[in-house]
Amino acid sequence: MRIYPFMQPCQSSSVWTTIVFLLTGNLVLAQEVTIYPNESEEESPLLDEIVVSASPDPGSQLGLGQYSPHAVRVVETETLRRNATGTLGETLGWEPGVSSSYFTPGASRPVIRGFEGYRVRMLRDDLDTFDLSDISPDHGVALEPFLLESVEIHRGPAALLYGNSAVGGAVNARSRSIARIMPKRVATGALEQRFDSVSSGYESAGYMTLKAGEFLFQLTGSHREAEDIRIPGNAWSDDYEMLERPSVWVPGTGGASGQVVPLENPSGRLPHSFHDSSTWSAGFSWIPENLPLVLGVSYSRFDSRYGMPYIYPGDPTDFFGEYDLDISQDRFDFEGSMDFDQGFVSKLQARLGYGAYRHSEYFIGRGKDEGSEFVDSYFEKDAFEGRIDMHHRGFNDAWTGVIGFSARHEDFTAVRTIYPPPDPVTTDTFLRSDNYGLHALEQFEGGEWTFRLGHRLEYVEVLDHSMESFGFLRGEKDHSSATSGSVTWARENFIELDRLALTGTVSLTERQPSAIERYAFWNNAGIGRFLIGGDLDGTPLANEESLGFEIGVEASRGPVGFRLNAYHYDYENFIFMQEDPAATGGFGKAVRYIGRAATFTGFETELDWKIHEEDGKVLKLTLMSDYVRGTNEDEGQPIPRMPPLRFGSRLEWQDERFTVGLEIRHATGQDRVKPEPRAELPTDAYTMVNMDASWNIPVRDHQLTLFLRATNLLNEEARLSTSFRKDVAPLPGRGLSAGLRYEF
Template identity: 30%
Template sequence: MNFKYSLLAGAVLSAVSAIAHADDGDVTKVVVTANPFHQGETEQILVPAKVLSGDELRDKMSNSLGDTLSSELGVSTSAFGAGSSRPIIRGLEGARVKMLENGMAVSDVSGLSNDHAVSAEGAVAHQIEILRGPASLMYGSGAIGGLVNVVNERIPPALEPKLTGQVETRYSSVDDGTATSGTIDGAVGKLALHVDANTRQSGDYKIPGNRVEGDPDSASGRLPHSGTHEKGAGFGGSYIDGWGYVGASVSSLDNKYGIPTAEGSAIDQHQVRYDFDSLFKNPLPGIESAKFKAGYTDYHHAELGDDGQPEVKFKNRSVETRADAVHKAIDGWHGTFGVQTELTHFSALSAQGGPDTVPVTRSNSSAGFLVEEKEWGPVRVNAGVRLEHVKREPVSGLDRSFSLQSGALGALWSFTPGYATGLTLSRAQRAPSTEELYSGGPHDATITYDVGDPNLSKETSRNVEFSLQKTAGLIRWKANLFRNSISDFIYGHVTGRMLDEEGQDGGEFRQRIFSQGDATIRGAEAEIEYNPLAMGLNGRLFADTSHGDLKNAGSLPLQPASRVGASIGYRTPVWRAGATWIHAQAQDRLASFETAPTGSYNQVSANLSYTQKLADMDLTWFVLAKNLLNEDIRVSTSLLKDVSPLPGRSFVFGVRAKF
């Protein structure tokens, strides 16, 4: 496989091959809750995974989920201002990266457009999981890029022997921002209870130079319309006994944030969510456990103009159910099977009497899935299949139905203790989303006039991935090569026409037509870690690169830059310190309608913390430094890269109490 930037990955792979064996470090095992077998992170070779938890999660926590995960292998961010940045995995974004909260869809509208924030809050999360591969078929055929699961356990799965919790407050210098969050878990008899809350407020953030690179007449000092104001809370409980548990939760989110386009706008976001969860142990002969989950989400947001008045109102009401069971081994095969349904009512209507961006549309889907695993000596086989039916019914326009068939097969060979190599083949299909089919109006936050195509076909992705890992010892490493061929890839083609709010020539909105073409994404990733998460010295080197092409039409839009990075840290029972450097190459592989390449940059961050014992509480004082070099960083995956650089140098001061 030929890659334009293969030297990046090759440098790390060469370093990996030169390092000798070492004894196991004291590494904490983290369980991946979204995996059907609940295996640890280091066992996820067929399902490549990263789990952020504990101190690592707190150090990387940012205002948005995309920024929090942006330094992980193969992950970048949409960088749509401080309030809205969604994860991009291996060059795939939007609906192709499914967002979950405790294993259920977040049911916001963040997959529709980069200016829409993810409604799952990382500040109160126990851990955040990134998964790809066969296990993702349990959650949706459209997760071609993978999935991100935010785990907050609002419905407690276990009884806490005593009251436990965590409270944190922090201040950030770059935006005069303050953030406070907390979680408390406890039990009364067999009743487990959970409560969490968070609030965040920040002003416009500082930027190193001018808003528009090379334009001294553009804004400087601070980026206009980049402030945020968020508050959220959740409460849940469950009844737990020897047979399992049953519980429910309710949560709310209010989030108002600026959109730093040249024209300036804001989004006022609100969500109320209700969830039900249950687990039954050994309910039937041959069944180890069975789960049933249900969720109802009432989501809406208004896109505000520079006068503060609503211009477009987005609404999404969703009901999701899923039932699955883990069966006992049958001829060595052990796995999970289940069914999932989802019903949504979505709309994006003009608040000022103009054309509606997306008409009221009812969508329903039903799916059945099966994920299995079997071992033949040193070889482990993992397979999954998902059959799904999706129907879109707009109030005006053409109804569409799609039958989706997705499957994956992987094999892992542990050729010697602590070393393994794997090969995964997958085929996944995705139905066009509502806005891709039925858009027909202005979208103020992206300054586009979106035009859907009700005759779009379903996408079909065929992916092959080769992996090699060392999972034991003080030194651990992994490397992945992948190629993803996508038939009928759906993308927004910016034509160059400028339209007004009525769709007539001569306005400020760029016409964006949803189109299809065959695409190929290929890439490589490599990472080596020394003594991860254990006491003493630790370090990490990584590199990732991917390149997406449209057949006979140049590069895919908004592709991530190739990166290489390194980190070093030191940990004692009370002190923890570290520094990270990431170098991104210039990105000039542009789509035919993109005009501005992004330059290379170096992103340097550091952390220092001290933990003291205070009665039964661990009190941690910490300082974080971000973009220490104060570089003008523009991210190639951002629609706003021309007018919205990342924040300049920032120091975050905080204290965290854990009991």
């Protein structure tokens, strides 16, 4: 294979809208080495770019190193194909330190080290996903996992370059919306079809690249139709049914005024857990033969509709029914990058993005409210983001770094129905946010020592225009900063080890509350609560400040590699949602954003062992474990929805044609929950056993792959402690998915 050092395509996408190319482009935290297929006829034409996750680190152009505990974790294409589900949260849910905010098969978001929402930035090609998954976990991420090339999970100093809010980290999905490599053939691509038994679901996906000289056209598309999922037992947990006793008032029965009737706990299938979605994109890029330049533009469309299983509102006379969530997004991306062989500047990268997101929550009446259908809540989000980054080098490449500027603007509208048809009354909330940031990450290597220092200065202004027509405009604006530094010592052939690396990191971060955390005031169907902003009691939320410490160890000897990270975060004002029974005066349930002193302590570890490797045949074992303990120090109570202690393993056999894997995943029970008045119930332990197999069949110079994946073979009832809906929405039961992929 041949490496082109100066024609490294940009690995992220941006957006354009007006020709205001805002020199706010975006930064690529990754200096990824792109390896192009050899033009020999003996090579497969389908060799997509391969990200080499050795030094320099694939997640930051600063060469953090393969063995650094802060190297960005890259989930490669093959792993995504094996684990891909309808949501990114479930797809990544068993990566070390990463869990999921599972609501249904249609809504799930990654949770990193117990952090969710605003503290985990969701990105597509280094720009925001421009959806509403950060304001509520029942809002799906506007991404199709089957169409991703890879996913980067960023932690440590490099994550600050994506924003002061990325305390937990950043999840950067690499899409195929723009072609960034020059293929050998005029047309290359892949088609995939799969069936999933647990939801009787069909999924189709594909992408194709067309070459015309120096120009590339990229097309992608996918479609999914999935019915209600099968579950091992009952939909509602025993504790939930005993505590809530779901019931409904039925008029005209048991007397003149009617009577309250207990609801039956669904069994065997989870009602209203269907998921339908489709997405497509069209991109155009220019990769001149004699210039180290890549320019690209794309348009993408995302549509998703999924059901939200019933959750008892707490009042039998309230509306009885379920919710459908309907999501659509139009997105434009523009990106450009240029590499420089000599001089202080090694690369310039710029990105610009625009997303128009629409989200409706439909109430669909059942029983006594049969025929009553209306939009309970409607959301709009129009957002721009742009970044520009300069990667540099100096002192014989011992000093490397990136300096950049980013800007983001967002208009958010929420329309809430107070009285439904036939005499509807609604209220509107209109919020505007502006964010500007300067960021830098510098690294110096000297012998066995590597020093890194990252800093970001951010200006944020949020305004609530909801009552502007009455002469009332409120808002907050302020600066915040975040600094993170680390030191790594690494030595080859240390005692009995081939390599040992030790890293210590200290971070001091400050985050300003978002407009939603300050001014939210609407019903949230997904969490079954009325959502109230922290500023609405007259006392504005203070900035969130945290001091973090982390130590990391990585070691290898022969076929065995080991990694361990242990961390502690101390928050002066941690902002989160907590049950507030008094907020609605006793009518319905509500949660309010509050700020409390909090601590988070945890670890994540992983061991890889190539048990056997000979003549292209490999038997390998992977073990992982992670845990985090979050505590509200002001009140001496657990932070809600924390992941439990988990253990996972995968045994895999692979040769040139076949891959067979066995996974065992165990999550312990989570009984660290807030005491009375109890808003969160304990979660039982569960063990998942999965198996998968794939068979690659060469067809001339193309490739056909047959694959099978069996999940939850023990048919365990499993509920995620990180989910608001764990007590009414268990994970799917035993299932089998089978598919066929053709690459040409």
